[in-house]
Amino acid sequence: MDMEMFLRWAAELGVSDSFDSSRFRDSCLGHSLSVADFPLAGGRGLGAVRELRKGELVLKVPRKALLTTETMVAKDQALRDAVSVHGSLSSTQILSVCLLYEMSKGKSSFWYQYLVHLPRDYDLLATFGEFEKQALQVEDAVWAAEKAIAKSQSEWKEAGAMMKELDLKPKFQSLQAWLWASATISSRTLHIPWDSAGCLCPVGDLFNYDAPGDASNTSKGPESQASPPQTISTSECQSQSEKLTDGGFVEDANAYCLYARRNYQLGEQVLLCYGTYTNLELLEHYGFTLEENPNDKVFIPLEASLYSLASSWPKDSLYIHQDGKPSFALVSTLRLWLVPQSQRDKSVMRLVYAGSQISVKNEILVMKWISEKCGSVLRDLPTSVLEDTVLLQDIDKLQDPGLRLEPKETEAFGIEIRAFLDVNGLWDLINGDVTGFSGKAVEFSRKTNRIMSKWRLSVQWRLRYKRTLADCISYCNEKRNHLSGV
Numbered sequence: 001m002d003m004e005m006f007l008r009w010a011a012e013l014g015v016s017d018s019f020d021s022s023r024f025r026d027s028c029l030g031h032s033l034s035v036a037d038f039p040l041a042g043g044r045g046l047g048a049v050r051e052l053r054k055g056e057l058v059l060k061v062p063r064k065a066l067l068t069t070e071t072m073v074a075k076d077q078a079l080r081d082a083v084s085v086h087g088s089l090s091s092t093q094i095l096s097v098c099l100l101y102e103m104s105k106g107k108s109s110f111w112y113q114y115l116v117h118l119p120r121d122y123d124l125l126a127t128f129g130e131f132e133k134q135a136l137q138v139e140d141a142v143w144a145a146e147k148a149i150a151k152s153q154s155e156w157k158e159a160g161a162m163m164k165e166l167d168l169k170p171k172f173q174s175l176q177a178w179l180w181a182s183a184t185i186s187s188r189t190l191h192i193p194w195d196s197a198g199c200l201c202p203v204g205d206l207f208n209y210d211a212p213g214d215a216s217n218t219s220k221g222p223e224s225q226a227s228p229p230q231t232i233s234t235s236e237c238q239s240q241s242e243k244l245t246d247g248g249f250v251e252d253a254n255a256y257c258l259y260a261r262r263n264y265q266l267g268e269q270v271l272l273c274y275g276t277y278t279n280l281e282l283l284e285h286y287g288f289t290l291e292e293n294p295n296d297k298v299f300i301p302l303e304a305s306l307y308s309l310a311s312s313w314p315k316d317s318l319y320i321h322q323d324g325k326p327s328f329a330l331v332s333t334l335r336l337w338l339v340p341q342s343q344r345d346k347s348v349m350r351l352v353y354a355g356s357q358i359s360v361k362n363e364i365l366v367m368k369w370i371s372e373k374c375g376s377v378l379r380d381l382p383t384s385v386l387e388d389t390v391l392l393q394d395i396d397k398l399q400d401p402g403l404r405l406e407p408k409e410t411e412a413f414g415i416e417i418r419a420f421l422d423v424n425g426l427w428d429l430i431n432g433d434v435t436g437f438s439g440k441a442v443e444f445s446r447k448t449n450r451i452m453s454k455w456r457l458s459v460q461w462r463l464r465y466k467r468t469l470a471d472c473i474s475y476c477n478e479k480r481n482h483l484s485g486v
């Protein structure tokens with residue numbers, strides 16, 4: 001019902017998924033898209049209500065509906081004055097303050113119908129507590145979380161004077177509120193050319209994420225040669241569709257235009273590509289990871305001499321793909337590194353830069369080196385793939401709203417789950433119901449559930465990392481066997 005009011009409000013502002021927005025005053029959706037729940041791929045999202053073709057315009061959001069610093073300031077003199085005084089803040093900090101200010105207006109905000117549908121909580125790295133952060137285990141990831149947390153705190157402090165000047169209520173000035181606003185902006189804004197902070201795009205920010213590289217599928221839906229169904233002002237935006245497979249602000253239309261990035265069948269979730277991200281970056285900026293991410297990269301610690309040798313390949317090109325294959329640059333660098341310095345002559349260098357194998361012996365050494373390195377990284381981590389798999393199952397049990405644990409189940413809990421229950425003082429709650437006599441399901445507080453979701457994401461991330469290393473070991477060993485003719 002609430003959602004219906006929101007979609008009607010958006011329709012009144014001209015948001016539309018139809019060629020003739022004036023015919024659809026009750027809802028801005030229904031011609032191409034509808035809001036639906038996709039529990040395995042992002043939760044609330046947009047589904048196709050008919051077959052959609054790649055490149056077709058599926059949603060148009062007029063400029064006046066967008067939440068940008070510009071549109072918010074245009075409606076409020078006090079905000080305009082504060083923004084002009086605090087020009088030293090970054091545009092993202094300014095947009096965060098504007099968003100909190102707009103939230104503080106409650107029902108009197110022009111965007112109230114949109115604001116009430118924003119998520120209450122986020123799982124971005126900057127919102128992780130100590131326990132969830134340590135659960136990432138891998139040094140680079142823990143460091144990324146620390147950096148994100150510290151950045152949010154310092155940005156919040158810097159924006160303090162502006163929030164004070166706007167006389168925001170204490171709850172809107174809190175770090176908690178700041179984390180909410182900056183996570184909203186990080187995970188929901190779309191790019192606009194006139195403000196690097198981007199814009200919040202009502203309805204347009206309901207699209208869930210599809211990794212680039214998967215957009216090539218054209219076989220599922222109808223063939224693109226068929227004559228196009230009538231779509232919204234296609235002519236206005238078509239010239240842009242080559243450049244923007246997913247969407248962008250179109251000056252001529254004075255609106256944000258979003259396009260189908262591939263063919264979709266009726267009922268399928270319509271996805272948007274927000275960019276190319278590794279799983280750690282997805283976690284940092286959007287608060288989720290993908291089990292299958294063609295852009296994921298696993299970095300392993302390498303010797304300093306290897307980095308200096310790899311000057312032809314940037315440091316961030318030395319990694320392992322999610323499917324376990326070492327990157328081209330990593331293999332090339334190692335080929336050279338494993339040749340004794342005295343033998344690195346012109347012919348060797350030529351082979352290395354051409355991306356060719358130097359010799360069977362060298363290639364075997366390369367595969368052995370990578371496999372052993374991955375093995376040692378895996379051994380040095382506190383838990384194994386198997387332990388993490390069991391832990392994820394246990395977290396899922398704890399997250400089950402109808403949770404009723406048998407005593408033997410809690411006795412079998414591993415160290416980490418015990419530590420979680422200790423740190424959060426939850427043993428009594430668990431044990432109280434373990435007797436089974438109460439017949440009542442264990443109910444965790446909202447705060448505990450939030451921590452659990454983040455902890456689960458950390459375990460999911462590190463498990464995916466370890467699986468990639470294990471796959472890399474198999475890949476290298478297979479290659480070695482093949483090369484040695486085993």
Ligand SMILES: C[S@@+](CC[C@H](N)C(=O)[O-])C[C@H]1O[C@@H](n2cnc3c(N)ncnc32)[C@H](O)[C@@H]1O
Pocket residue numbers: 040041042043044045119187188205206207208209210285286287288289
């Ligand atoms: C722009 S919003 C998309 C709409 C969002 N699901 C909602 O209910 O408002 C982006 C957020 O959706 C979620 N999300 C998007 N794509 C996802 C995916 N493929 N898997 C899991 N979560 C996803 C993440 O929480 C992300 O921060």
